[in-house]
Amino acid sequence: xxxxxxxxxxxxxxxxxxxxxxxxxxxxxxxxxxxxxxxxxxxxxxxxxxxxxxxxxxxxxxxxxxxxxxxxxxxxxxxxxxxxxxxxxxxxxxxxxxxxxxxxxxxxxxxxxxxxxxxxxxxxxxxxxxxxxxxxxxxxxxxxxxxxxxxxxxxxxxxxxxxxxxxxxxxxxxxxxxxxxxxxxxxxxxxxxxxxxxxxxxxxxxxxxxxxxxxxxxxxxxxxxxxxxxxxxxxxxxxxxxxxxxxxxxxxxxxxxxxxxxxxxxxxxxxxxxxxxxxxxxxxxxxxxxxxxxxxxxxxxxxxxxxxxxxxxxxxxxxxxxxxxxxxxxxxxxxxxxxxxxxxxxxxxxxxxxxxxxxxxxxxxxxxxxxxxxxxxxxxxxxxxxxxxxxxxxxxxxxxxxxxxxxxxxxxxxxxxxxxxxxxxxxxxxxxxxxxxxxxxxxxxxxxxxxxxxxxxxxxxxxxxxxxxxxxxxxxxxxxxxxxxxxxxxxxxxxxxxxxxxxxxxxxxxxxxxxxxxxxxxxxxxxxxxxxxxxxxxxxxxxxxxxxxxxxxxxxxxxxxxxxxxxxxxxxxxxxxxxxxxxxxxxxxxxxxxxxxxxxxxxxxxxxxxxxxxxxxxxxxxxxxxxxxxxxxx
Ligand code: PRX
Numbered sequence: 224x225x226x227x228x229x230x231x232x233x234x235x236x237x238x239x240x241x242x243x244x245x246x247x248x249x250x251x252x253x254x255x256x257x258x259x260x261x262x263x264x265x266x267x268x269x270x271x272x273x274x275x276x277x278x279x280x281x282x283x284x285x286x287x288x289x290x291x292x293x294x295x296x297x298x299x300x301x302x303x304x305x306x307x308x309x310x311x312x313x314x315x316x317x318x319x320x321x322x323x324x325x326x327x328x329x330x331x332x333x334x335x336x337x338x339x340x341x342x343x344x345x346x347x348x349x350x351x352x353x354x355x356x357x358x359x360x361x362x363x364x365x366x367x368x369x370x371x372x373x374x375x376x377x378x379x380x381x382x383x384x385x386x387x388x389x390x391x392x393x394x395x396x397x398x399x400x401x402x403x404x405x406x407x408x409x410x411x412x413x414x415x416x417x418x419x420x421x422x423x424x425x426x427x428x429x430x431x432x433x434x435x436x437x438x439x440x441x442x443x444x445x446x447x448x449x450x451x452x453x454x455x456x457x458x459x460x461x462x463x464x465x466x467x468x469x470x471x472x473x474x475x476x477x478x479x480x481x482x483x484x485x486x487x488x489x490x491x492x493x494x495x496x497x498x499x500x501x502x503x504x505x506x507x508x509x510x511x512x513x514x515x516x517x518x519x520x521x522x523x524x525x526x527x528x529x530x531x532x533x534x535x536x537x538x539x540x541x542x543x544x545x546x547x548x549x550x551x552x553x554x555x556x557x558x559x560x561x562x563x564x565x566x567x568x569x570x571x572x573x574x575x576x577x578x579x580x581x582x583x584x585x586x587x588x589x590x591x592x593x594x595x596x597x598x599x600x601x602x603x604x605x606x607x608x609x610x611x612x613x614x615x616x617x618x619x620x621x622x623x624x625x626x627x628x629x630x631x632x633x634x635x636x637x638x639x640x641x642x643x644x645x646x647x648x649x650x651x652x653x654x655x656x657x658x659x660x661x662x663x664x665x666x667x668x669x670x671x672x673x674x675x676x677x678x679x680x681x682x683x684x685x686x687x688x689x690x691x692x693x694x695x696x697x698x699x700x701x702x703x704x705x706x707x708x709x710x711x712x713x714x715x716x717x718x719x720x721x722x723x724x725x726x727x728x729x730x731x732x733x734x735x736x737x738x739x740x741x742x743x744x745x746x747x748x749x750x751x752x753x754x755x756x757x758x759x760x761x762x763x764x765x766x767x768x769x770x771x772x773x774x775x776x777x778x779x780x781x782x783x784x785x786x787x788x789x790x791x792x793x794x795x796x797x798x799x800x801x802x803x804x805x806x807x808x809x810x811x812x813x814x815x816x817x818x819x820x821x822x823x824x825x826x827x828x829x830x831x832x833x834x835x836x837x838x839x840x841x842x843x844x845x846x847x848x849x850x851x852x853x854x855x856x857x
Contacts, residue, residue, distance in 0.1 A: 229255045231501050231652065237640055240652035251653055252280070252682055256493045259532075260295050261286045262462045265489070271680050273707060276700045279466050280490035280682045287460035288469060288492045289366045292531035293326040294460070304536040307510070307559050308355045311402035311542035313551070317559075318355055322534070325359070327456045332356075332363035334454035335447065339426045341394050343368030343461050346471065348392040348424075350374045350383055350414055352401035353541040356430040356447065357517050360396045361527045365469060365488075368461035369394075372471040372483065375518025376401060378799040380416035382481075386473050387421045389483055390689055394426045400433035404546035411437040465489025471689045472520055474626040475739040476698055476710075477729035483689030484626050490682030491524075491629050492532060498630040498651060499529035502620050503592050504637040509562040510589070512538035514552070514570065519736070520626040521596055524683075525565060529630070544570050549577035553585035553612070564612070565594035565622075569734040571604045571612075572765045582611050592637040594620045597735025598767040599723055605644040623647035623723050625709060626737075627699065629683025632656070633721050648720045655679040658715055663703040666715075674727060675713040676706040729823065731760035731768050738802050740823070743770060746797030747804070750790045752776050757813050757821050758804070761830035769805035771830035773813060773852065780809050806830070806857045812848040814840065825849060829856055 229251075231237050244251040249268035256265070265284035271277065296303070301323040308318040320328070341347060347369045351357040357373075364371040372390045374383050387395065397414045400407055411429055415438060418424050427444040429437065439446070463469075469491055471483040499505060511530050515521035530537045538559050544552050552574065556564060574581065593613050600608075600621055609619055619642055622634040633656060635641060635648040642648060650656050658666045658673030666673045677684075684707065688695040702708040712724040726732060729740040740758040747756040754775045763769035772790070780786045787807045794802050814822045828837050834853055840846045 228258055229497060231636060231639060232504075234639060237636060237649075237652065241650070244653040245655065248653065248679060252493065255497050256281055256284075256489070259286065259291045259492060265465060269680065273680070273700050273705050276696055278680045278684055278686060280680075281465040281493070284465040284489050285462050286465065286489060286492070287366065287463055288488055288528065288532075289329060289362050290460045291492055292362060292528065293322060293329060296322045296534045297326060300534050303534070305531060306355060306358065307536065307538045309538055309540045309542070309555050309559065311404070311546065313547065313554065320355065328355075328359045329362040329366055330458035331451060331454055331456045332359050332447075333366040333458040334456075335428065335450045336363055336367055336369065336394070337458070338450065338454055339394065339428065339445070341367065341369050341426075345369045345394065346372055346390040346392040347394045347396060348372050348374060348383070348387050348390065350376060350395060350397045350410065351430065352376050352398055352403070352410065352432065353516055353539060354398065354430065354432055355539065356398070358527050358539065361517065361523075366458060366460050368463050368467065370468045370470055372473070373518050373523070374473070375516055375801075376410060377518070377801045379796055380413045381797050382799055383413065384417040384420040385480060386483070387417060387424060389473070389480075390471055391423045392421075393423055394428070395424055396428050396430070398430040398432040399435045399437045402433060402541065404543045407433055409435070411435075415440075463488045466686070468686075470523065472523060472626055474520075475730060475737045475742055477739055478741055479739075481739070481742065482691070482694055482698070484685045485687045485689055486629050486683060487686050490684070492528070494630040494681060494683035495524045495529035496532035497653075499525060499535075500533050501636050501651065502622060502631050502634050503563045503565070503594065504639065505530075505533055505535055505563065507534070509591070510536050510538065510560055511563045511565070512540070512556070512559070512561045513565040514540060514544070515565075515567070515596070520629070524630050544574055545577070548581060549574055550581035550584060553582055553587060556587055556590060557585045560589040562589055563592045563594070564590055565596065567597045567735040568595050568600040568604055569598065569766055571595070571600070571608050575604060575607045576765065579611060587612060587614060590614075590617050592620065593617045594622055596622045596624070596631075598732050599725060600645055602644045618642055621645070621647045623721070627685040628681070629685065632677070632681065633723075643720060646716070646720045646722045650721070654681050656721065657706070658713060659703055659706070663706075669715050669719055670717050672712065672714045672724070674703075675709045675711045675721070675723070676703055677709070678706055680707075731758070731770060733760075733768055733770060733802070734766045736801055738770070738798070742798065743772070743794060743802055743804070746794045746802070747772055747774060747790050749797055750793035752786060753790065753793075755813065757823065757826055759823055759827045759830050761806075761827070763805065770802065771806045771808070771826075771857075772804040773808050773810050773826055775810055775812065783809065808852070808855055808857050810848070810852055810855065812845055812851075814849050814852070815844045816842060817844050826852070829853055832856070
């Protein structure tokens with residue numbers, strides 16, 4: 224099959240593809256799927272019922288995604304670079320792996336897993352910094368049909384334990400420690416602490432990164448470099464059904480603990496490659512760089528899978544944007560000749576705040592396409608990115624999607640379709656968004672605002688939430704009959720472009736990372752002396768949203784700093800340092816309705832400093848508490 228099948232290169236192509244995908248979705252996606260290597264062809268392209276939900280793509284098809292990421296390229300691209308790994312410290316040497324070298328490492332790692340008893344269907348938790356072994360580990364799991372569950376290395380031991388236990392993982396893959404900017408941080412000891420509460424884990428495989436001496440538990444823990452020598456480099460790929468789970472990735476919602484979003488092999492493969500090629504208008508000689516961590520969905524779809532499926536060369540970066548200084552991203556772009564650069568608005572805003580002195584020393588002439596993901600990008604940051612990084616000549620793709628969608632659903636396609644600041648813009652062909660009113664009526668006009676839903680499945684839609692299908696139904700498919708509900712509000716302009724406004728549920732998006740308010744509150748409530756808390760988001764110049772916590776304590780707070788310190792410690796222990804509240808206000812009560820429900824709307828308005836638009840407070844149990852909260856605002 225030609226590489227160019229389904230490639231959208233012009234606006235006419237876009238229109239034609241979109242029309243085709245609506246009139247004949249199965250034909251449209253079948254043509255995309257034909258481009259891959261299948262052990263057995265599918266019998267049916269799609270079976271679906273959003274009420275259950277039950278979605279199956281490429282039904283009966285057999286494949287292994289790693290054969291499509293690696294083996295398929297060996298003949299033509301064996302010596303092409305797959306991965307250019309740039310370490311945290313620019314003084315350390317970078318690592319380059321060709322497709323053949325990556326293939327050999329994945330096979331060897333897969334054999335290490337097998338040697339330690341990991342089988343198809345087993346859950347393997349991956350808790351690793353951004354080293355090449357992280358991508359190798361993920362692909363090694365997929366090679367043998369084990370289901371990977373990557374947990375971002377910034378999560379605490381408690382969060383890690385919760386995720387391991389929910390998935391009943393048998394194996395953990397980790398490193399000794401990690402570098403992050405000027406800091407060295409432990410990894411293995413966090414795993415040790417978590418595993419004290421995880422009875423299902425039988426093996427831990429440790430990659431050496433910082434050279435720390437760590438405790439190795441006899442019979443359970445082994446070093447990767449020692450095991451590496453004991454196995455050979457041939458590992459045939461496990462043949463998987465299209466609908467076998469490929470991975471679990473935990474994400475936060477408005478209620479309860481994070482849930483394990485499940486993606487399956489066939490549809491995820493087809494969609495991540497399709498969206499990668501078309502959104503970024505990737506060409507064979509391009510160097511792609513996505514700055515996300517593989518611990519989040521962006522790193523799954525546009526580091527571990529999408530670019531490799533497309534046979535691309537990509538940069539993988541271990542460090543942070545501000546170490547050794549705020550020019551680090553741009554130095555890496557010049558160093559490796561990056562053509563397509565994909566990052567988060569929060570990183571752009573933070574680098575913007577450091578000033579142009581960190582940008583001007585670099586030429587950035589290799590850049591062709593810029594992208595953003597994870598949260599709305601404000602116009603100021605968009606223009607800065609366009610002017611100073613893209614030098615006015617690079618299109619910006621503002622890509623809207625979610626852990627649950629598996630790949631980019633709404634975005635302009637670089638150059639092909641037009642862009643507008645702060646607008647994700649156009650649905651990809653094959654994606655059918657609609658806006659609905661709060662009572663579920665479709666809004667068909669333009670220049671409107673509503674709740675963003677999808678009315679037809681795309682291949683990488685989540686299939687379930689691990690161990691709790693009903694939760695998946697309730698969270699995404701029960702609000703509006705026959706629709707997938709995204710949890711986002713959006714506007715549609717006169718031409719049909721979408722502009723995402725943000726979450727309409729109790730989810731806060733901090734630096735592009737999702738947290739449920741309930742999750743943060745339950746961590747805060749663990750702090751000694753805390754009686755109750757309520758958390759809301761508020762606009763934050765760098766992070767997009769910050770976390771504002773209202774906390775009721777047992778008796779008056781004698782030492783506010785000490786109490787705040789204890790609350791932050793509780794959040795760091797319960798979730799991780801990424802969820803630290805920015806503001807903590809002590810209050811004697813919370814605005815509650817007579818039925819005991821916290822009126823978050825009021826708390827949000829106070830946090831946003833919109834004190835004159837609190838609305839009617841007379842129905843509250845104790846309206847006076849609102850005055851106290853307003854006065855004490857931080
Ligand atoms: O609110 C939307 C926001 O991020 C949420 C999804 O978060 P997560 O599952 O962690 O995935 C982030 C990376 C794909 C969405 O519900 N979001 C994501 N991309 C954008 C966005 N908001 C506005 N514009 C975007 N481009």
